[in-house]
Amino acid sequence: MSLKNKSQEIEPYLSGRCIYLVGMMGSGKTTVGKVISQVLSYSFCDSDSLIEQEVNGTPVSDIFQLHGEGFFRDKETQILQKLSRMHRIVVSTGGGAVTRPINWKYMHSGISVWLDVPLEALAKRISAVGTKSRPLLHSDSGDAYRNAYKRLSTLLEERSEAYANANARISLQNMAARLGHRDVTSLSPVIIAIEVLGQIENYLRDEEGTSTVTF
Numbered sequence: 088m089s090l091k092n093k094s095q096e097i098e099p100y101l102s103g104r105c106i107y108l109v110g111m112m113g114s115g116k117t118t119v120g121k122v123i124s125q126v127l128s129y130s131f132c133d134s135d136s137l138i139e140q141e142v143n144g145t146p147v148s149d150i151f152q153l154h155g156e157g158f159f160r161d162k163e164t165q166i167l168q169k170l171s172r173m174h175r176i177v178v179s180t181g182g183g184a185v186t187r188p189i190n191w192k193y194m195h196s197g198i199s200v201w202l203d204v205p206l207e208a209l210a211k212r213i214s215a216v217g218t219k220s221r222p223l224l225h226s227d228s229g230d231a232y233r234n235a236y237k238r239l240s241t242l243l244e245e246r247s248e249a250y251a252n253a254n255a256r257i258s259l260q261n262m263a264a265r266l267g268h269r270d271v272t273s274l275s276p277v278i279i280a281i282e283v284l285g286q287i288e289n290y291l292r293d294e295e296g297t298s299t300v301t302f
């Protein structure tokens with residue numbers, strides 16, 4: 088099914104609820120989020136960018152350096168609280184937004200989707216663009232891919248359980264296997280966006296349960 092058809096199918100059942108994309112740094116939240124917002128005629132917000140705006144346009148890496156991670160996390164929670172009162176927005180959340188239980192209270196005002204991408208693909212994408220803007224991954228020396236892989240692996244271990252709080256999970260590994268691809272690199276943002284909408288549809292069906300509403 089096409090992206091447009093899938094979006095038309097689920098749009099009425101979303102009732103304007105926001106969609107929160109969660110996942111590790113580099114998992115495609117911004118890339119895939121923009122595709123989904125366009126097709127649903129939703130707005131798009133990146134919570135990291137909203138925090139930067141709040142702090143007079145200071146980049147995330149400078150916020151970490153000047154004010155510390157705790158300050159950044161407090162701003163992140165405030166932004167998610169504000170967004171939880173809004174409608175028709177696709178929100179690309181920061182990679183660590185899942186770690187605070189209070190943030191889940193806000194994200195559960197909408198529908199949350201975990202973009203679960205293998206570490207190899209994450210490290211490849213991130214080392215290709217560099218780690219300067221990503222304070223939790225930054226290192227000046229050594230092999231960029233290996234450093235990113237090691238750090239991402241520790242973070243994922245710490246966070247897997249928190250990501251699993253999402254209403255739906257998109258495993259790129261499983262998608263690639265199902266579609267007969269050798270690895271996840273050939274999965275385009277549009278194909279992933281269709282899968283996200285499909286998983287949201289499944290979630291909405293489960294939510295309706297035995298009620299009389301049918302798709």
Ligand SMILES: Nc1ncnc2c1ncn2[C@@H]1O[C@H](COP(=O)(O)OP(=O)(O)OP(=O)(O)O)[C@@H](O)[C@H]1O
Nearest residue numbers: 111112113114115116117118119182212274275276
């Ligand atoms: N399906 C895809 N196929 C190939 N490259 C992709 C895909 N999705 C994203 N990318 C690339 O991977 C990089 C990270 O993507 P993106 O910025 O969307 O991730 P993110 O989850 O928003 O990351 P962050 O948490 O750091 O903001 C970008 O360079 C993007 O172009």
Ligand SMILES: O=C(O)C1=C[C@@H](O)[C@@H](O)[C@H](O)C1
Nearest residue numbers: 112135147181182183221222
């Ligand atoms: O994974 C993380 O903890 C982070 C991810 C980025 O999106 C930013 O929110 C920040 O660099 C921290």
Ligand SMILES: [Mg+2]
Nearest residue numbers: 116117133179
């Ligand atoms: Mg992003």
